[in-house]
Every structure is written in C-alpha cells, then in structure tokens.
Amino acid sequence: xxxxxxxxxxxxxxxxxxxxxxxxxxxxxxxxxxxxxxxxxxxxxxxxxxxxxxxxxxxxxxxxxxxxxxxxxxxxxxxx
Amino acid sequence: xxxxxxxxxxxxxxxxxxxxxxxxxxxxxxxxxxxxxxxxxxxxxxxxxxxxxxxxxxxxxxxxxxxxxxxxxxxxxxxxxxxxxxxxxxxxxxxxxxxxxxxxxxxxxxxxxxxxxxxxxxxxxxxxxxxxxxxxxxxxxxxxxxxxxxxxxxxxxxxxxxxxxxxxxxxxxxxxxxxxxxxxxxxxxxxxxxxxxxxxxxxxxxxxxxxxxxxxxxxxxxxxxxxxxxxxxxxxxxxxxx
Numbered sequence: 134x135x136x137x138x139x140x141x142x143x144x145x146x147x148x149x150x151x152x153x154x155x156x157x158x159x160x161x162x163x164x165x166x167x168x169x170x171x172x173x174x175x176x177x178x179x180x181x182x183x184x185x186x187x188x189x190x191x192x193x194x195x196x197x198x199x200x201x202x203x204x205x206x207x208x209x210x211x212x213x
Numbered sequence: 214x215x216x217x218x219x220x221x222x223x224x225x226x227x228x229x230x231x232x233x234x235x236x237x238x239x240x241x242x243x244x245x246x247x248x249x250x251x252x253x254x255x256x257x258x259x260x261x262x263x264x265x266x267x268x269x270x271x272x273x274x275x276x277x278x279x280x281x282x283x284x285x286x287x288x289x290x291x292x293x294x295x296x297x298x299x300x301x302x303x304x305x306x307x308x309x310x311x312x313x314x315x316x317x318x319x320x321x322x323x324x325x326x327x328x329x330x331x332x333x334x335x336x337x338x339x340x341x342x343x344x345x346x347x348x349x350x351x352x353x354x355x356x357x358x359x360x361x362x363x364x365x366x367x368x369x370x371x372x373x374x375x376x377x378x379x380x381x382x383x384x385x386x387x388x389x390x391x392x393x394x395x396x397x398x399x400x401x402x403x404x405x406x407x408x409x410x411x412x413x414x415x416x417x418x419x420x421x422x423x424x425x426x427x428x429x430x431x432x433x434x435x436x437x438x439x440x441x442x443x444x445x446x447x448x449x450x451x452x453x454x455x
Contacts, residue, residue: 152307172411173358180303180405192410 134212139205146181150174160202186212215239217288218435219332221271221324222296224252226398227347230428231294232256235435236263243284245269247297271297271324272316281331289339290332292435295325296347298366300403303359314362321366325373333377333386342386343435346374348446350394353454371446378444387443389434394450396422418451426451 140158148156151169164170170178179190182204188211198204215237222228224246232242233256242264244253250266257264265287269280284290299317304310329344336342348367351357356364371390378388395401395412413421427449433439434447448454 150305152305176405176407176411177303177305177359179407183405183407190405190407192407192414195407 134209136205136209139208139212140201142185143182143201143205143208146178146185150178150181158201160205161200163200182208188212215241216292217241217243217290218292218294219243219245219284219290219328220294220296221245221328222298222347223266223294224250225296225400226252226424227396227427227431228294228296229253229256230424231431232260232264234428234432236260241265241288243267243287243290245271245280245297247271272319274319274323274327277324277327281327285331289335291336291339291341292343292345293328293332293336294345294431294435295328295370297321297324298347298363298400300400301360301363302403303405303408304362305359306361309361314365317362317366318369322369322373325370329373329377333381336386337381337384340385342381342384343439344374344377344386344388345431345434346370346388346390348374348390348392350392350448350450350454352392352446353448353450374446375444382443385440387434387440389439389442389444390446391427391431391434392446392448392450392454393422393427394448394453396424396427398424412453416451416453418453420451422449422451 144158147158148154151167179195183190186208194207218235220228220242223244229252240263244264245267247270250268253266267280270276297320299320333344348371351360351364352367352371374388374390401409430447430449
C-alpha cells in the first residue's frame, strides 16, 4: 500500500476520532498539535487503525512513535 | 443436603473455575451459558450428575422465563451467581449502539431481576442464601472513556445488589459483588492487545487480574463464614483502583 493511501485512511480515522471533519494531518503532525490527543486517544487511534488495516500492534511496536510519519511508516512496514 | 448453585454465564473462564473451586459431593450446579457451553464439558465429565447445563439466550425474555421454570422444577437454588455480560467494546459516545445496549441490559440486568425475583424470596424463607454479582473495578472512581454501555449496565446491577442487600439483610440471605480490574480471559476477545497490555503496565502489580485472583474471593463471599457480610462490592485490582 502506498503512503498516500495509508495517509488518507489514517486521516479519516483521525477526523472521526477527534470529531473534526476539517482536520488535515501531515507526516509532521504530533500529539502537541491536536489538543485532545492524549495517551488514551492514542490507543483509540491505534485500535481503529488495527481494525482498518487488519493489524495487531504490540505495545512495544507503538511506544516510540513520535509523529504521524512514524505511524505511517509502521503501518507501511506491517502491511508490506 | 448440599448446596444448589445457580450460575449464569457459567461457561465463562470464571464460571468454570468457580464450579471447580466450590464443588463438594452432594452439591448441585445449574449452569447457564449461551451458544458455546464447551467450557463446561470437562466439568460435567469430572463431576457426574452434579452439573445441569442450560443453553439460554438471556436477551430473550421468554427463554429466560422458561429457564427459570425449568430450574424451579429441578431444585430451589441456595446460591445465585450472576456473571454474564456482553463483551466490552470501546466506542465513542457519538457511535453509541442503542440496540446492543438493550441486549446488554437484558443479559446483565433484566435477567438478574427475573432470577432474583424468582429465587431470592425462597432463600429468605429458608433463612439461607447467597447472591453474588460480577461487577468491574471500572465502577471505582473515574471510569475509562468510551465504555458508557458497560458502565451503565454494571451500575444498574450494582444498584440491584445494594437494594437486595438492604431488603434481605434480616433474612439470612446475603448479596455481594466482586469488582475485578481487567481480567485476562476469553471475555477480552474483542479488546485490543494494546488496551490489555497498557492496563497491565498501569497496574501497580504490573499485571492484569487472573481468574485465580478472583475466584477465591467469590468462593469466600458465597461461603457460610461470610454470613455477616452483605451489600459489599469487593475490589480485586492489585491496587489499580480503590
């Protein structure tokens, strides 16, 4: 799956999760940019991503994620 | 005459472990499950004649009434243990599934009301009885986000337990609850690993609850020696919620 497709799907998940249809994310977007993005929302985002892409994350996989770019790379690796 | 245990949700990991823990020769177990009762099969073999299994969909009021009638024809329960719940799904409130919530309320709450109404008065008359509900540590302090349906159903059950405890305190019937933190059983099949792992890490004891942490506490509350304890909801959390 190419990065553009992954980004589009992840953006839909972010929009749904944070209840903001206008939300635009980039590789650089991080938790500091979205007010409600706390550790619980992080898990909600990740579980929605698991469902969407048919993945199973372990805590160790997701602990070091610093921004959306890291997340996209992780999804790309796991769906490759 | 031994005890007559009526256990709903008995095919769960907790239900099966509880039966194994409680069993004494002469006891009778009336064990309800829905759909998949395979967990009970080894127990039926191990304790021949002591376990009657019932496959009953507790979302169906007519099926529940029929189940109560069948139980009544076999024996009057001395102990009622109510465990069933729909699996927890983490859902944003804007996507709250009302139809599923109704089913959960039927499985957890309406069935408990029917069962207690059918069997607790007879326990009171016999001056002997134990009622035990499965709650959750999510009812202690701030609940986790996105679990409104589960919290509401468990809160209603908590209310029923406290009310029954008050109503029947003078009769020798006790009504208690256990409140385990996240327990690693097949009940978590629909919960992401991430949530399960994060919960274990957040626990002061570094792990989630296990069946063997919870079942002995249940057995205690169901025992003769706990006769002066009623209306209690016992946290079993490793210190994660108090």
